[in-house]
Amino acid sequence: MIYEDTLTVGVDLGGTKIEVALVDATGSVLMRRRLATRVGEGPVVIQSEIIETVMDLRNRSGAKPAALGIGVAGQVDPVTGTVHFANNLGWREVPIGRVLGDALGMPVFVTNDVRAATWGEWLYGAGRGCGDIVCLFVGTGIGGGIVSGGRMLAGCSNTAGELGHITVDLNGPRCNCGNRGCMEALAGGWAIARRARESVENDPVAGASMLRKAGGHTEGINTRIVSEAAAEGDPVAAGILETAARALAAGAVGLVNAFNPGRLILGGGVIEGLPWLVDRIDEEVHRRALAVAGAPLQVLPSQLGNDAGVIGAAIMAMRLLAGEDPEEPENRRQ
């Protein structure tokens, strides 16, 4: 039972920034703070900063949030509240649930950041009211979440949803994960930037426009620069984005055929920077997926954008508080 006036805190802890928000039972953000993640300072300092920020939110709002949910970019154990491994943070075995819970005197629920964002989109965003969704978040890396038959899939060791690492081109480029041809290795922000840098190094004349935008430094080329150059008609940049679009569409087709979702929700920085990707993927998926799987499918942009993570984490905390297993909601089949 969730009371209408229950408030919880949602935290989204990523490798570059930390979002902290006070969220109500309707999924609305009442107050928020954003901090840079000072990765070099280590977990003790970062946890202290989160604790101070939550205390500050409590003081300024006068509200009494009843629980806290935190999504961490890494591999977590939701039962013990420990972050086993978080690559971008350089963390191993950090008991953040216990640390935050002891300092703040409230129940703390720890989950993965992408899982939290999927919860947000499912319950309060583009997935609302649908029991079968696939969320694909395309940022520097690619992650996702799958809701099937009104349940969030967790997998046997809680790592389901690593959708960036489905193979879409078995002869494709090497991925950070060690495999080849992962969707992420063709369409993740790091891969788009890598490919652009390689193109510029191989042919500085053809790559002159991107190189100029990066102030003459190849290593300064990022997804934003590739997008700008492509928008201005640079064929090298456009080709790189075309490859990324094809990879995302191919991966999306496979996910639609495998899971038969009612909605495919696309979010993350790369999608926000290149919003035409949503229509492109929509068109390709409906053309290439099996007719029976494509017919009921809607392809939609994320509705919560950057807030999906804090809202999802806060809602998971609210469910925990209400005595429900946050990973086992009531059936919300369409």
Added chain:
Amino acid sequence: MIYEDTLTVGVDLGGTKIEVALVDATGSVLMRRRLATRVGEGPVVIQSEIIETVMDLRNRSGAKPAALGIGVAGQVDPVTGTVHFANNLGWREVPIGRVLGDALGMPVFVTNDVRAATWGEWLYGAGRGCGDIVCLFVGTGIGGGIVSGGRMLAGCSNTAGELGHITVDLNGPRCNCGNRGCMEALAGGWAIARRARESVENDPVAGASMLRKAGGHTEGINTRIVSEAAAEGDPVAAGILETAARALAAGAVGLVNAFNPGRLILGGGVIEGLPWLVDRIDEEVHRRALAVAGAPLQVLPSQLGNDAGVIGAAIMAMRLLAGEDPEEPENRRQ
């Protein structure tokens, strides 16, 4: 509540054969019949043959099966018991559930053949006791089933599990479904045969061994001939199987990363004919999947083989009879 002495009938209706079996509550086949599917005769004749076969099984066994489950190679509506579309049978909108139920005077449950086989492997085969499995059946085509968190995934319009149509090579060959580079277009029996025929036509000298085995007729080349030729050292045949193995492994890696199953179960005619594929996929998946997803994973051959379909269909009927939603079993998490 299922009584220990409950018997049900399982039927596996495919494009080439029909299996009918009397199955007990432990998943054991007590008696069986196999018929050729006389596709040309149409649905009325085929349904009559199934009815006669079930009556014959009842008479000969003296048993009183309480319900019947049938898995059909096609798209079905389990609620109405209608086959919407079955390509291999040439069927459209055949109300097989009502027809069999009226004639036999017992409840009939209609499902997809691959879904039924996944149920069989899950509850009585290689998936027993595990709540997170992926079954991949590699025959002429490739289909599958996914169990996650102790539930069989159905998708929003009951077509989840079309695992043959995940893209593994976005520049790959055309698939029967109209898309390119599906796992099935590289590793399904029809694709292996197609590629072998093309190779022989393009280079009859290099393909002499396969052509000889097919009595000089290119169109007689099938997966069995490719397997035999490869086993005898034919490099063309071996290359085709190598491509199929790489495609299966790439698809399996993606499924393992997306779903995080505890067991990946491999069955179907191509796997049975090329049992080394199980070890090959096992090795590749453990080398290429994310460490967190690969660590808990076992890769296993199907235990029920050709019986998975009839056992699964019979067990689904038993669950229906017991008043349970056959698609929503008790949680069998590992």
